[in-house]
Amino acid sequence: PLKQACVTFVPKEGEIIFRNADSRGRVKLKKPAADKYRVIVKVDGYEAQKREVTIGSRGETVAFTLQARGNR
Numbered sequence: 001p002l003k004q005a006c007v008t009f010v011p012k013e014g015e016i017i018f019r020n021a022d023s024r025g026r027v028k029l030k031k032p033a034a035d036k037y038r039v040i041v042k043v044d045g046y047e048a049q050k051r052e053v054t055i056g057s058r059g060e061t062v063a064f065t066l067q068a069r070g071n072r
Contacts (some may be wrong), residue, residue, distance in 0.1 A: 001021070001023075001024050002043045002046065004020050005025060005042065005043040005066070006041070007027045007041050008039070008041075009029065009032070010037060010040070011033065011036075011037050012036055017032075034055055036053070037055060038050060039053050041066065047069055048066075
């Protein structure tokens with residue numbers, strides 16, 4: 001788990017939501033609106049990941065696996 005990863009939720013409409021992952025690498029949103037979101041996960045030393053996610057009325061669990069950046 002990557003604690004303190006920055007997770008950004010971008011809805012089709014409405015406000016962008018920013019959260020930092022907890023010590024177990026998890027982020028929870030209280031009652032997110034059912035909608036499609038672009039989710040962006042970033043943390044220093046790793047490649048950022050973006051994904052389109054549909055959150056239904058029951059919520060969703062989505063896992064990301066970030067790849068360490070190589071020395072270039």
